Amino acid sequence: MPLALVIILLDIMLVWHAARTGRMQPWAYIILMVPVAGAVAYVLIELLPEIFGGRTAQQARRNVAKRIDPEKTYRGLADQLASADTIANRAALAAECLEIGRFDEAVQHYAHILTLPLGHDPKYALAKARAQFGAxxxxxxIATLDxxxxxxPDFESADAHLLYARAxxxxxxxxxxxxxxEALLRYAxxxxxxxRYxxxxxxxxxxxxxxxxxxxFVVQMKRAPKFARKAQAEWLSIAEKSLAA
Incomplete structure (x- = not known):
């Protein structure tokens, strides 16, 4: 059997599988428009994690899928909100908007939530401020945080304080x-x-x-456990480069 025919049959089988499992978007386009590589990507991202399972494999699948189609989750959450306009659904969509850089839309969602009796919560005000800063x-x-x-007045958050200083x-x-x-660094x-200071x-x-x-800061991090240095590697690198400049 010619290799080209084998590839075509494989692509058809994978598109059929994607259709049966609700993965037509964006996989059908990727498989058909990117010969061989599209099929390989589908097998690695969708089929193997499904076969072998495991939290790590599932997370890897989600990460790669997000890079291929960064707004897939956004579209699903938008559909959920259209079906049921609840605070939970709107907050989930707003958080995803923050994640993918749709800051102006996130501001609108959080502003709406804050007008609702059950949505009048400082966590949503902080999220709204994050979206405004991102935009x-x-x-x-600053006005939102004030x-x-x-x-x-009893709400305390080092994250909010840092955001205020940055704004x-x-x-x-x-x-x-x-x-x-200076006030923030005295307690957190x-x-x-x-x-950033x-x-x-x-x-x-x-x-x-x-x-x-x-x-x-560099001395403090050098004395910290390895896992802490790894978690703060980005900031440690910036500090070291700033010292060397």
Missing amino acids: RRPLDA ALQTQW LTEAGRTDEALGEY SSAEANV GQLLHALGRTSEAKVVFAE
């Missing part, structure tokens, strides 16, 4: 941002907060102070 609207993010603090920086309110970083010293000092021309911040 390059730092002043709106309102959050006013409405829920102040982006808005050009650098003196206030420095104060927020994180890798990201340390490095050092970067702000450097940007303001306070180079020697910035190098002290970077050096102290």
Whole structure:
């Protein structure tokens, strides 16, 4: 049997399998339009994890599938919201919008949730501020976080505090941002907060102070367990490069 015919038959079988298992989009297009490679990708991503199972294999499948079709989850969640407009469905879609960079849409979803009696929750206000910051609207993010603090004065979040400092920086309110970083680092010293504080000092021309911040962070990480260094590898690399510059 000619090789070309074998490939065609294999592609037909895989498209049929994709149709039966609800995977037509985007696999039918990939299999048919990318000969051989499309079939191999389908086997590796869909069939092998299905055969062998396991959490790691399933996660790998999801990661690769997301790279191939980054909005597949978004479309599914949008369909769920269209079928049932609940807070849970809208929040899930909003979170996915944040994940894939649809920041303006995420802002709209979170804003709507916050108008609902059961959606009046600080976690949604924080998520809305994250979306506004992602949409390059730092002043709106600052306003949302200020309102959050006013409405829920007992709400405490180092993540919210870091976002506030970053938004102040982006808005050009650098003196206030420095104060927020210093306050944050007194009670929640994180890798990201340390490095961003050092970067702000450097940007303001306070180079020697910035190098002290970077050096102290690098020393701290060198003394940390291996798993901690691995988890913060990105920030450690930035700090080391900043020291060497």
